[in-house]
Amino acid sequence: MTKLRILFSKNGLVVFTLALLSGANAYADKPEFELAIEQHLFEPSVLVIPANTKVKLWVSNKDSTPEEFESYELNREKVVLGGQRALIFIGPLAPGEYPFFGEFNPKTAQGKIIAK
C-alpha cells in the first residue's frame, strides 16, 4: 500500500518515469543474432536466444520481394524490403517459445524464438 502511494505520488511518478527511461539502453553490449528470409522462408526457423537478456536481431531479406516480420507474442512488427537488412531489438524475454511469421507470406514464412 505504501509502495502504491509512493508510485502515485508526484515524486514517485517522476522517479518511475526516469527509471523506465533509464532502463532502456542500460544493456551496453547486446548479443546479436541473425535471421534470413529466403524463398519466403525464415532461416533458421527456430532461433534460440538467452532468456532475460535484450538481444539485437538482424533480419536479412534475401528475396527480391518485401516481408513484414511480425509476432504478436513478441509485440514486434517491421517491414524488411527485398535485399535489405533490418534491426529489431528483442527482450528481455522470460523463458519460453515466441512464434513469429512473415505477414506477406504467412503460409510459408513461419518460425519461433526460444528463450532459455
Place this chain on the structure above:
Amino acid sequence: MLLTSVIIIIREVLEAAFLISIILSLCVQLNLTRHWFKWSLAGGVAGSIALGSQFGWVSNLFGGIGQELVDAGLQVFIYLCLLYICFKFIDHYFKPSGSNATFRAILTAVIACAMTREGSEIYIYLLAFQDLPEGGLSLYGGSIIGFGIGFSCCALFYYWILSFSVSRSLLLGCVLLTTMASGMMLQAAKMLIQADLLPDGQLWDSNGLLAEQSLAGQLLYALVGYEATPAPAQLMIYMVSGLTMAGVIIARHQYWRHRQLPEEANQYGN
C-alpha cells in the same frame, strides 16, 4: 494470395476507416464543412506513395531504427491532432461557427497522416507482388475485397454515429477518438520499445481470453488499442494519454457549461 491480401488490406485499412467515419459523422452533426476531406484523401494517397517509395531510406535512418521513429512520430502527431479536434468539436457544439483555416488544416492532416502510416505498407505490398506469377488477379481481387470490407465498416460506423442525437454522438465520438488516440500512443510506445528507446516487458498475456490476431482482437486493436501482451511502458503511456485527453475534453465541456449557465439565467431573468 487472395486471403493474405484480404487480411493485410483489412488490417491496414481498418484504423484509418474508423477515424474517417467518426470525424466525418461529427462534422455532419455539428454542421461543419467537409470540403477539406478531398484534400485529406489526396494527401493520404500522396503520403503513402512518398513514404512507401522511400521506405528503404527511411528504415536505415538513425542506425536502422528510422521506420520505428517515423511511425512513432506520426502516431504522436495524430494523437495531438485528435486532442485539438475534440477540443474544437466541443467549442462548435456550444457555439456553432464556421471552421477556421487551422481547424480545417488539422482535420486534413490527421486523416492524411493516418492514411500514410497504413497506406505506405499497402503500396509496398501491392507494388512488390503484382509482377509475381501468384500475384495478379488474386492480389488485386483480395485487395478490392479488403478495401470493400474496410469501406463497409467505415460507412456502417458513419451512419451508426449519425443515428444518435447531436449531444450523444459528440459524447460517443469524443470517447472513441480518445480511446483511438490513446491506442495510437500505445502503438507509438511499441515502436519506441522495438527501437530500444523504452524498456520492454510483459504485464500480462490475455491471448487466451481474446487473441490479438482474431477479428474481435483486431477490431478492438483499432478502436481501443487492445494489446494482448502490453509492456509496462505501453500501459503507462496509454493511461497518461487517455487521462490527459479525457481531462481536456471534460474541462472544455465544463467551461462551456459554466459559461452557458449565467446566459440562461439572464434569459429567464429577462
